[in-house]
Amino acid sequence: MPLTFELCPGRMIGGSSPCFIIAEIGQNHQGDLDRAKEMIKMAKDCGADCAKFQKSELDHKFNKRALERPYASKHSWGKTYGEHKSHLEFSHEQYRELQKYAEEIGIFFTASGMDEMAVEFLHELGVPFFKVGSGDTNNFPYLEKTAKKGRPMVVSSGMQSMDTMHRVYRTLKQHNPNFAILQCTSAYPLDAEDVNLRVIAEYQKEFPDIPIGYSGHESGISISVAAVALGAKVIERHVTLDKTSKGSDHAASLEPAELAELVRSVRLVERALGSGVKAMLPCEKPCHDKLGKSVVAKARIPRNTVLTLDMLAVKVAEPKGVPPEDIFALVGRTVIEDTEEDDSITPELVDGYSKKGHVLR
Template sequence: MIEGMEFGYEKSCLIIAEAGVNHNGDINIAKELVDSAVKTGANAVKFQTFKAENLVTKKAPKADYQKETTGYGNQYEMLKKLELSYDDHVLLKKYCADKGVMFISTPFDFESVDLLVKLDIPLYKVSSGDLTNIPLLKYIARLDKPMIVSTGMANLGEVELAIEAINKTGNDKIILLHCTSNYPTEYEDVNLNAMITLKNAFNLPIGYSDHTKGIEVPIAAVAMGAKVIEKHFTLDKEMDGPDHRASLNPKEFKQMVDSIRKIEKAFGDGIKRCNNNEESTKRVARKSIVAKVNIEKGQIISYENVTFKRPANGISPIFIEDLIGKKAVCNINIDDCITFNNIR
């Protein structure tokens, strides 16, 4: 579905470092974010592409969390400072390619989609805020590129309408991300089981876009089947800007990536069997049928004269019924294993 990435059983999930607007409009900070994301092991670095005048009205109020992090004023003034130019995008895409990490971005308007088309990005991310923006969804979908669609603030019916709009263009390359659009999100508001609801309802690959302060929930999401993890990423949570406080710093992001990769290793192939590394343990942890007392030649084997002890050098207790009633053909000392050679 995405070049270089496979979605399905045993496949690694795509981990996106959401740099977003945490570059604060500074291309040098943006490049530092790429450098740090690469060191964490992220697969992709995602930015946001927009023109403030196309995204919000001049008097659009800030969200409560934006007021807390950037003070009062309106969204337009805040966002205008966070724009990246076309040249910035070109530079960042090349910079990401040189560093071996995927460059992607979320477009918030038609002009921004056109900008990203010129860059030939491998996939498009749709923000939760644009889930109901059917014209924009169709505009992106007609490009016939994979679309990662966040579903924060949405009910199941709204998600269904978005999928139908995309499918009508002939594009079925959709990955749904469960998301709670609070910054930060409290654990009791995560509702991670809703990710499974999305999977069951639409039979599409699912993932999780996280806004909690920690790393536990994304790890749990992967254990539950998430094929994409998106998490806000910053160089320093104390920097000015709307999203830094709800982001992970490089050390935390690396801990998250490392933990996810360990969980993926633990999935295995699903076949229940004795692992090669268990064989030595098996021999000392399992039990054999042994003589409970000294058994004389000719004596009948019964539950009264045998017991079950480690190690597993003899006959397994699984076969006890095959031994009961047999006769000892030689003397068997206490604690000696009962074998098919010393009974008949």
């Protein structure tokens, strides 16, 4: 199965495609629809590919006791956890309005379906792909039902073991080949010591036929940029308008200037990664013309002389001659013209040496 697939209409991920950057708005909108739209616009203006939310059907995600427990946190929007979550949850109609707004301004829109009923709604809404949050990655009934919908999937792996991720991989492969796995550590904010970026390479080795990415909760952008250098094809970061806002996710989120810088830095790193083919590039020619060395005659060499190593030296020379890496291949070959001390040994002077600079075997 190919490493590359279409995550959103007209947008491939994996292979040589650009890293797909998800601005995770989550519930940092504070339950305010206008604020949510402002954040979608911010994500678009900063260059992110996708604005993402979190959708729950609360009675399906939580049991009654969880919803009824008192919630006295400084981040609370209600006396109980249920009241708090209800304040932050948009209705189906509001989701349709947000989706329409995102389409109007030209940014992909999706959400994490935080329970099976939320996935049903998002499927009906027509999101381009499903995001599976770390809390549902080992929820195998949920994974199977979501995969069978046929939409591409992006799966975070916080709180999971490699054994579990192998099971996740096998489960999804049975039903849906188009998915990516993100390295993730579920802590907010995340200390550098707990990021474990080397897992990206392990995932690439264990799951070579799917794109691998990174979902980060650390401060700043450096670690996320490093993930791209390691081959991450999807980057997901929480975003906010103000880190000091009420809510537990804001401190681990990027403000607009940081998100814009992340996008710029990721695109710069992608340009710098190159093709992996090592060769002298056109941009290096001026330096080579100025500093590149050639083989020269250490002393006068009469024509028909068989070359030995002690007849040759390496210097910056004009004109350019045989490159230093071929000096040993010149030994035992015959000079066909008189050559003066310090003259360049050019290909034309040596019997059996190609004018292209490659020794004939």
